[in-house]
Amino acid sequence: MTKLRKESIIIELKGNKYPNYNSLITRLIDFGYTRVNMVLDPDEFSVRGNIIDIYPESHSHPIRIEYDDDMIDRLNSFDTHTQRSLSKLKNTSFSKVDIDRKKKFSKPETLHSTDLLSEFFEGDYIVHEKYGIGQFMGLERKNFLNKEVEYIVLKYHGDDTVFVPLTQLRDIYKYSYNNDLPKVNSLNDGAWKKTRAKVKKSSENLAKDIFIIQKLRIHQKGYSFKEDTVRQLELEGNFEHVLTKDQASSIVEIKIDMEKSKPMDRLICGDVGYGKTEVILRAAFKALESGKQVALLVPTTILAEQHFKIFNARFKPFGYTVKVLSRFRQKGPQEETMKELKENKCNLVIGTHRILNKAIEFADLGLILIDEEQRFGVSHKETLKRFKKLVDVISVSATPIPRTLYMSLTGTKDISVIATPPKSKKNVLTYVGPHYDNIVNKAIKDELKRKGQVFYIHNRIQSIHSIKIKLLKQHPEAIIKVGHGQLNEKELQELLVDFLNKKIDILISTTIIENGIDIPNVNTIIIDRAEQFGLSQIHQLRGRVGRSDIQAYAYILYSKNKKLTKKAEDRLQAIREYGSLGSGYELAMKDLEIRGAGNLLGKEQSGHIVSVGFGLYCKLLEHSINEAKGITTKSKKYIDVPMDLITINPQYIPNIRERLSIYRRLLRLQKRDDIKGILNELEDRYGECPSEIYENFEAISSYRE
CATH class of the missing domain: 2.40.10.170 (Thrombin, subunit H)
Known part of the structure; x- marks a missing residue:
């Protein structure tokens, strides 16, 4: 592709050297700038009355020009995140858009913009x-x-x-929803009034139940773990990173709970890669130092293996035995582990729901750690409830819970929130744009060049193998494998283990590959046909990279020639804002929080969230909890x-x-x-x-x- 010939538009206020209003708009279009409602990215311009905003690729900030007829009245730079003017300029110049230019990346987490654009799209x-x-x-x-x-x-x-x-x-x-479209109410049948009253009543009952559980727990007798030992301080001193403020406060909260004589039941919430593992690792060591056994329950076999590597490396120097119960282990060693648990020769066991099997006996279990509890079945949860009456329990979730809900539940449920990323965690640089093969191939080439691996998300099984053939032609040296829902669980797990062990360079998969898998060497993700995904899905997919201190990249690509529906266009606009503004980031978090709230409050309340919508549900629940606490809700x-x-x-x-x-x-x-x-x-x-x-x-x- 040939580069466009360099030409410039020059604006000098002194001597009135600049094009007139209409001429500037015409030349911007000729120069390849895209006209938009609001300028967010390089190579865009917008027109609002007498004001023209332009973002030249060569400028650190976009510029704002205000005309009075054909005379320039004002020339400023401005901030895309706030859309407010920064400094006055006397002159500026910019060239044609270079179509071979470097891709535009943005960092959504750092921005806040709900004050700029309403979250309501027509038809929402x-x-x-x-x-x-x-x-x-x-x-x-x-x-x-x-x-x-x-x-x-x-x-x-x-x-x-x-x-x-x-x-x-x-x-x-x-109204945020994860799957099915909601049923629209009628104004004539009174159904909404009944629904709202039912949810209000249920939220009042839930608030009362929470308080009854809390009172019962105060009177339950559990084991009081001893204060930190010298060895505990030594283990913690070996951690190679500085704890974040949230990690440190969560650890303090857990230790205080463990030293009390009532059983602990605490939930730790935090986004992917925010350091939850270190928090539970220190809690586990504290339990071991008091002579108790620890069980770490995880939803998948591969996570069991990953946690084993981390815990074993840190605990072995202190003489503790860490074992795994999973399908990846032979029958003989598994039976040996079960025997050691019964005889108190195994201190910490990591595994899937097999740990809950009645055949497994512990000599002196003191602490259960549960990773992503909502992913376990009903019968497993019932078994866990019985355990919770006897031992200390910490549940860990990567699905956030809403701040409003967290605040209103404070004092009724023990929750630690880890909301700040570690200093070493770099923002995932995000590119949102149409799918061009040269962008995909360059992204893969750059990642493989630095000895990294690539996730390629393509959510159609029918065409997933043709993507593999296409990529192999461009990257014949790469080992490329495909993962999708038609593989059985064992095949999927083996595929992931190979990916983890760097035996695969590019893994093309549907969204079947679950979150929570820590593969530090995968630092580029390509999301194909992005218009088919919701924001929360995009956010979670993007969270699969950037799990180490290496700079990670996410390419959110949409079909370039496809005629999109109004819904898909709105979704794309929201994704574009997610990449540039960060308003979509907040919306994505909202979608995830709905799931988090459902996980926290149970199936019945999840149904109520669906029936009245999440925002109103939170308001009703907060009001009910405050009533149960005897607090009068003051409106702002x-x-x-x-x-x-x-x-x-x-x-x-x-x-x-x-x-x-x-x-x-x-x-x-x-x-x-x-x-x-x-x-x-x-x-x-x-x-x-x-x-x-x-x-x-x-x-x-x-x-x-």
Whole structure:
């Protein structure tokens, strides 16, 4: 592909050397810039009234140009994350887009942007506290008190439509769902009222149950582990990394629990690669130092083998025996391990649900560690419940739980949250774009060159082998294998062990390969046909790389020539924002949190989350728990803004999602002074406000706080 000839657009304020407004737009298109609603990435430009935003590849920040007719009134750089101006410029220049340019990577974790774009796309399912589950259909202007104001349009069963005043935006939640589409409510059958009442009653019962369990646990007698020994301090001193603040506080919480005489039942939540293993390793050692045995229960055979390597390496120098019970071990050694457990010759055993087998007897079990408890079956969970009455238990989950839920459960359930990544953990650099073979081949070539391995996610079994043939032509030296759901469990496990042991360079697989597998040498993931995935899936897939201190890369690629449905286009836009803005990162976390909440609260409550939506469910549960605690729930004090003062003319801010985000911020105002900040931002991003906005904002600032 030939490079485009270098040409430049030069802007010098001194001497008025620059193109006029229309000429600049025409030249930007000729230069290969992509016109978008909001500039987030290099080689994009946007037009809003008199303002043109441009992000030249050669610039560290994009630039904002405000025209007054054909004269430039303002020239600034600006920040993509906040969309606010940074510094004034006197001149600038930029060239044509280089189509062979280096790929654009972004780091979503560092950004926060829900104040820039509303999470509502047209057609999204939402929950209104009063009307129930419906669909968001956009905004519509209607007459109110002889004034044109905007209403939120919600569609319900049949032809039912509700025009909701903007002041009720706080009562509307995005309905997040993992699998099936929700059933839209009717406005005429009273079903929503009954559903809401049922969920409220259930959340009240749950809150009471939590307190009963807590009171019972206070009176239960368990084993009190002794204080830290010198050997404990020695083991902890051997750790080659510095603990994060969250790791350190989790360890302190666990040790305090272990030294108490009541049985511990603690949950540790933390994202993939945030250092949960070190936390449970120290707890296990503390139990061993008190002469007790420890069992570590994991969902898969490969995880058992991985944990064995880590625990054995750290515990062996102190004379402790660590063994594995799994299908990868021969029958003879397994029987030997069972004998040693009974005779107290094996100190720590790691394995799958086999550990729960009645044939396995422990001489003196003191602590059970459970990795991803929600992945075990009902009968295994029942067995675990019996264990929990007798010994200390720590459950570990990589699925986050929502902050609101965590805060409201504090004091009722013992939860440690590890929310900060280790310092050595680098952000996964993320590229979002159309699928081009040269991008894929370059990504693979770069990874193999540094002796790394590649995950290639392709979710169609019918065409997965043709991907292998295609990649082999480009990379004949690479060992490429395929994994999918038609392989049996043993074949899949063996495939993963080979991948872990660096016997495979590229593993092409469907999403069947589960999370939680720690393969530090895999630092490039290619996600094919990204438009077919939800954000939470993308986030979890992306979490499979970056498990060491080596820089990792994720390529989120969508089909380039396919005509996409409105839903797929919206999803792609959200993925693009995930890569650039980080707003999608928050949405992805929300999706995962729903799962986390369901895991934490059980099957019945999961059903309730589905029936009223996650946002409203959290609100109801928080209220019920506070009632059970005897705490009066205080709602935040916002300035009471009348709806006729909120409306912004669509000609001034044409994008619905941008307008909605401003409306939401106006409804969250707690101080009159905050209105000035929003007004300054509007002038910066969209140019001079229409007189109507100045008048409305002036009126809002005179309202009581």
